Amino acid sequence: xxxxxxxxxxxxxxxxxxxxxxxxxxxxxxxxxxxxxxxxxxxxxxxxxxxxxxxxxxxxxxxxxxxxxxxxxxxxxxxxxxxxxxxxxxxxxxxxxxxxxxxxxxxxxxxxxxxxxxxxxxxxxxxxxxxxxxxxxxxxxxxxxxxxxxxxxxxxxxxxxxxxxxxxxxxxxxxxxxxxxxxxxxxxxxxxxxxxxxxxxxxxxxxxxxxxxxxxxxxxxxxxxxxxxxxxxxxxxxxxxxxxxxxxxxxxxxxxxxxxxxxxxxxxxxxxxxxxxxxxxxxxxxxxxxxxxxxxxxxxxxxxxxxxxxxxxxxxxxxxxxxxxxxxxxxxxxxxxxxxxxxxxxxxxxxxxxxxxxxxxxxxxxxxxxxxxxxxxxxxxxxxxxxxxxxxxxxxxxxxxxxxxxxxxxxxxxxxxxxxxxxxxxxxxxxxxxxxxxxxxxxxxxxxxxxxxxxxxxxxxxxxxxxxxxxxxxxxxxxxxxxxxxxxxxxxxxxxxxxxxxxxxxxxxxxxxxxxxxxxxxxxxxxxxxxxxxxxxxxxxxxxxxxxxxxxxxxxxxxxxxxxxxxxxxxxxxxxxxxxxxxxxx
Amino acid sequence: xxxxxxxxxxxxxxxxxxxxxxxxxxxxxxxxxxxxxxxxxxxxxxxxxxxxxxxxxxxxxxxxxxxxxxxxxxxxxxxxxxxxxxxxxxxxxxxxxxxxxxxxxxxxxxxxxxxxxxxxxxxxxxxxxxxxxxxxxxxxxxxxxxxxxxxxxxxxxxxxxxxxxxxxxxxxxxxxxxxxxxxxxxxxxxxxxxxxxxxxxxxxxxxxxxxxxxxxxxxxxxxxxxxxxxxxxxxxxxxxxxxxxxxxxxxxxxxxxxxxxxxxxxxxxxxxxxxxxxxxxxxxxxxxxxxxxxxxxxxxxxxxxxxxxxxxxxxxxxxxxxxxxxxxxxxxxxxxxxxxxxxxxxxxxxxxxxxxxxxxxx
Ligand SMILES: Nc1ncnc2c1ncn2[C@@H]1O[C@H](COP(=O)(O)OP(=O)(O)OP(=O)(O)O)[C@@H](O)[C@H]1O
Ligand SMILES: [Mg+2]
Numbered sequence: 001x002x003x004x005x006x007x008x009x010x011x012x013x014x015x016x017x018x019x020x021x022x023x024x025x026x027x028x029x030x031x032x033x034x035x036x037x038x039x040x041x042x043x044x045x046x047x048x049x050x051x052x053x054x055x056x057x058x059x060x061x062x063x064x065x066x067x068x069x070x071x072x073x074x075x076x077x078x079x080x081x082x083x084x085x086x087x088x089x090x091x092x093x094x095x096x097x098x099x100x101x102x103x104x105x106x107x108x109x110x111x112x113x114x115x116x117x118x119x120x121x122x123x124x125x126x127x128x129x130x131x132x133x134x135x136x137x138x139x140x141x142x143x144x145x146x147x148x149x150x151x152x153x154x155x156x157x158x159x160x161x162x163x164x165x166x167x168x169x170x171x172x173x174x175x176x177x178x179x180x181x182x183x184x185x186x187x188x189x190x191x192x193x194x195x196x197x198x199x200x201x202x203x204x205x206x207x208x209x210x211x212x213x214x215x216x217x218x219x220x221x222x223x224x225x226x227x228x229x230x231x232x233x234x235x236x237x238x239x240x241x242x243x244x245x246x247x248x249x250x251x252x253x254x255x256x257x258x259x260x261x262x263x264x265x266x267x268x269x270x271x272x273x274x275x276x277x278x279x280x281x282x283x284x285x286x287x288x289x290x291x292x293x294x295x296x297x298x299x300x301x302x303x304x305x306x307x308x309x310x311x312x313x314x315x316x317x318x319x320x321x322x323x324x325x326x327x328x329x330x331x332x333x334x335x336x337x338x339x340x341x342x343x344x345x346x347x348x349x350x351x352x353x354x355x356x357x358x359x360x361x362x363x364x365x366x367x368x369x370x371x372x373x374x375x376x377x378x379x380x381x382x383x384x385x386x387x388x389x390x391x392x393x394x395x396x397x398x399x400x401x402x403x404x405x406x407x408x409x410x411x412x413x414x415x416x417x418x419x420x421x422x423x424x425x426x427x428x429x430x431x432x433x434x435x436x437x438x439x440x441x442x443x444x445x446x447x448x449x450x451x452x453x454x455x456x457x458x459x460x461x462x463x464x465x466x467x468x469x470x471x472x473x474x475x476x477x478x479x480x481x482x483x484x485x486x487x488x489x490x491x492x493x494x495x496x497x498x499x500x501x502x503x504x505x506x507x508x509x510x511x512x513x514x515x516x517x518x519x520x521x522x523x524x525x526x527x528x529x530x531x532x533x534x535x536x537x538x539x540x541x542x543x544x545x546x547x548x549x550x551x552x553x554x555x556x557x558x559x560x561x562x563x564x565x566x567x568x569x570x571x572x573x574x575x576x577x578x579x580x581x582x583x584x585x586x
Numbered sequence: 587x588x589x590x591x592x593x594x595x596x597x598x599x600x601x602x603x604x605x606x607x608x609x610x611x612x613x614x615x616x617x618x619x620x621x622x623x624x625x626x627x628x629x630x631x632x633x634x635x636x637x638x639x640x641x642x643x644x645x646x647x648x649x650x651x652x653x654x655x656x657x658x659x660x661x662x663x664x665x666x667x668x669x670x671x672x673x674x675x676x677x678x679x680x681x682x683x684x685x686x687x688x689x690x691x692x693x694x695x696x697x698x699x700x701x702x703x704x705x706x707x708x709x710x711x712x713x714x715x716x717x718x719x720x721x722x723x724x725x726x727x728x729x730x731x732x733x734x735x736x737x738x739x740x741x742x743x744x745x746x747x748x749x750x751x752x753x754x755x756x757x758x759x760x761x762x763x764x765x766x767x768x769x770x771x772x773x774x775x776x777x778x779x780x781x782x783x784x785x786x787x788x789x790x791x792x793x794x795x796x797x798x799x800x801x802x803x804x805x806x807x808x809x810x811x812x813x814x815x816x817x818x819x820x821x822x823x824x825x826x827x828x829x830x831x832x833x834x835x836x837x838x839x840x841x842x843x844x845x846x847x848x849x850x851x852x853x854x855x856x857x858x859x860x861x862x863x864x865x866x867x868x869x870x871x872x873x874x875x876x877x878x879x880x881x882x883x884x885x886x887x888x889x890x891x892x893x894x895x896x897x898x899x900x901x902x903x904x905x906x907x908x909x910x911x912x913x914x915x916x917x918x919x920x921x922x923x924x925x926x927x928x929x930x931x932x933x934x935x936x937x938x939x940x941x942x943x944x945x946x947x948x
Contacts, residue, residue, distance in 0.1 A: 065691055079771075481678055481679035481680065483676040483677070483678045484680050484682060484683075486639075486667070486676065486680065487674065487676055487680035487743075488642050488668075488672075488682075488693075488698075489640070489641065489666070489667035489668045490639055490640075490641070490667050490668070490670075490672050490673070490674040490676075490696055490753075491673075491693065491698035491699065491700070491743070491747065492668045492669070492671070492696030492697075492699025492700065492701070492747075493668055493693075493694070493697055493698050494666075494668050497697055501693060501697060502684075503878075505684040505685075506682075506683065506684055
């Protein structure tokens with residue numbers, strides 16, 4: 001008996017070692033990647049399944065139907081949400097380009113001193129969560145209490161507030177300002193690669209400035225502008241933070257906030273079939289946008305043949321226009337960061353919102369900070385901290401495994417791994433959160449601690465940040481010469497050892513960078529958490545929002561600023577270690 | 587310690603279509619042999635070497651190390667690279683840039699197939715580094731080395747594990763011409779002394795001839811001929827081999843009833859002609875240095891294969907002289923160490939055993 005037991009104890013590890021030897025440690029990698037990717041697929045399937053069924057109940061299938069769509073598209077509120085979304089996303093695009101394009105041109109084509117500072121400023125814009133900015137603007141432009149509105153009423157001969165922060169175009173502008181870094185990133189290469197000789201050629205042939213811009217520069221830039229527009233539009237149409245913070249209060253819905261309220265109706269049980277059909281519609285629309293985007297990108301490549309040869313980067317000398325250029329950048333930073341954040345700070349030390357004045361300074365108080373419901377605060381901080389550490393760690397793991405399969409394994413279906421891992425980049429995060437919600441409610445049995453835990457949030461965070469990881473690791477893997485791994489294999493190291501001993505040290509900068517970037521995404525994420533949290537798995541952004549939602553705006557500002565302080569080491573680390581300032585390259 | 591390759595097939599998929607890289611390749615590398623794969627670019631040498639290394643998986647055929655099967659298409663058997671107990675020097679050297687010279691050599695000994703007890707590692711590494719003359723550079727970062735030094739690190743790393751089979755893919759091609767000869771001499775003494783079986787890829791025929799015990803000439807995914815350098819050079823199996831190993835004069839002719847070969851400039855006797863059917867069209871290949879020239883002593887007199895021709899040009903090239911000689915309607919390139927010929931008209935002797943006969947397609 002004892003002999004048999006010890007015999008087994010010894011053979012089992014040996015059998016495992018044997019298995020590892022034979023497949024060289026590929027299976028752990030394939031397993032990890034498959035696990036993450038199957039979550040993506042399942043989440044999407046669930047949405048489709050729910051959207052096309054009538055009665056949904058736990059563990060039970062209804063019959064196929066289009067009824068959900070009929071109900072949805074017959075709803076006047078939904079149609080107005082669609083109209084709002086269209087306006088919102090278009091204004092977002094226009095605003096993002098209005099700042100992003102000129103600034104990209106300034107950075108790439110002029111001799112503006114201190115150009116590299118522009119990068120850091122844009123990165124800072126990216127790092128501040130959108131809902132902070134939304135809160136700030138609420139304080140500035142609220143139709144009744146907004147500081148700026150009040151001030152304008154004072155100085156202008158008008159009676160009522162001129163700007164309503166909850167109006168769709170205004171929300172679009174605020175969202176657009178937040179997406180300027182993205183527009184910048186997408187436009188900068190176009191300016192960088194445009195051969196000045198092309199314009200000079202036109203100049204020599206007698207064309208004036210306007211004609212040159214219209215006939216030469218714009219057509220050459222068109223593909224890039226179109227691509228950037230579609231990309232920003234795709235983000236804008238599914239954006240949640242800003243429409244939620246600014247629009248929900250006066251019942252102005254976009255698609256995403258409409259879907260959100262459908263999951264938490266005040267009066268009835270949620271109609272998940274309708275929720276599923278909104279999610280499905282948004283998914284289809286996002287896929288259509290992607291297809292269009294890819295087509296535009298491909299057309300853009302046609303022009304690349306023309307540019308790039310013999311080209312010498314000449315920079316326009318700005319001379320006195322330097323000031324104007326910096327002024328424009330300063331305007332952006334003021335609108336996107338300074339003004340809203342300072343307002344937030346101001347609001348957080350006042351019992352109620354006041355226009356700056358001697359009286360206001362006299363009324364300053366720390367009550368908003370000291371009266372924070374600490375239990376909820378620390379609970380939310382704890383959950384957020386778990387997510388901030390676990391999300392990048394798991395996403396990196398899954399990202400490394402997936403990228404390894406895509407770039408290194410030469411497995412037959414590797415392209416499918418690439419495709420599926422990219423889906424969350426194309427399909428709005430919100431959709432995945434809805435999928436998880438539906439799974440939590442209808443697929444996973446209630447006794448499994450999943451719905452209402454940090455786990456469900458973590459799962460969605462990991463799969464939605466996966467594309468960032470795989471894109472960074474794909475390029476990191478391709479930059480390491482393949483023979484470096486192969487030398488390891490021939491020397492007798494298996495796949496995992498090669499990964500650990502050779503690739504890990506070589507990719508260390510990417511690993512750190514990807515980890516930090518995804519940690520920041522997890523820190524600022526409100527959208528998905530909003531759909532998935534209950535009282536038990538509150539994250540910090542949702543906590544801030546809940547305080548905001550109860551009408552305690554000034555305290556929400558205080559909680560927001562405190563949160564920012566708690567997590568500022570992360571932001572600091574990103575600035576110190578994240579050498580490549582901005583994460584997207586194409 | 588031998589390597590046997592049988593009927594290997596490998597096709598790459600590229601843009602939806604198959605690119606055949608190996609077509610029915612068979613080889614037998616003997617124990618302790620320095621075996622060179624020689625062939626023009628794209629002939630499949632690297633593919634073959636990587637298949638032996640286990641880095642590529644062919645579609646069909648088999649590979650044996652001695653009697654151990656490491657790959658078999660029929661049995662769907664593929665021993666992974668890390669389990670094949672090989673040493674390999676890559677074309678790019680594949681020196682791990684995050685490790686020092688010492689660590690590069692040590693890694694296979696601590697974690698790989700050459701695993702030995704930790705306490706022995708440092709002796710073994712130092713021994714290997716001393717062998718390639720890098721004993722003083724162990725602590726240097728591998729990226730701070732010159733091309734030649736990197737090449738030596740790669741060699742030390744491959745040899746330190748004392749594997750019995752060593753694979754090398756154009757290990758000298760990244761070095762400049764002078765260094766290449768120097769390192770080549772080193773490789774020869776180091777490796778031949780170690781008694782390992784070497785499979786070595788190059789497209790440089792001089793390198794191949796210098797190093798090889800035997801050479802396999804590859805062309806478009808096939809092995810055309812295997813033999814010693816001299817066999818390949820003097821008796822190439824076909825025109826591709828002949829052309830690839832140095833230049834060749836090509837002369838047209840046909841076999842006569844008597845077994846001699848009739849050409850436009852006369853009858854040529856050749857040792858290999860007897861087996862061919864009468865009246866068959868043939869092509870004769872003669873190496874430029876296989877032809878003997880003399881001042882014209884009055885045309886055909888005495889002995890076989892003696893012709894007279896006319897000097898078209900003569901070029902002094904240091905250690906030899908190159909002539910273009912008109913022989914009836916054909917032009918011969920001749921290379922001889924003789925001093926300047928004075929006559930325009932010369933006598934030409936083509937020794938019977940220097941004439942290679944190939945069937946002619948046309
Ligand atoms: N990864 C690949 N994908 C597609 N085709 C390939 C790949 N590797 C090699 N080939 C093709 O297979 C054929 C043989 O290539 P191989 O690299 O073995 O040639 P080679 O003899 O080593 O040439 P070289 O002297 O240039 O290194 C070539 O036609 C090549 O284009
Ligand atoms: Mg090659």
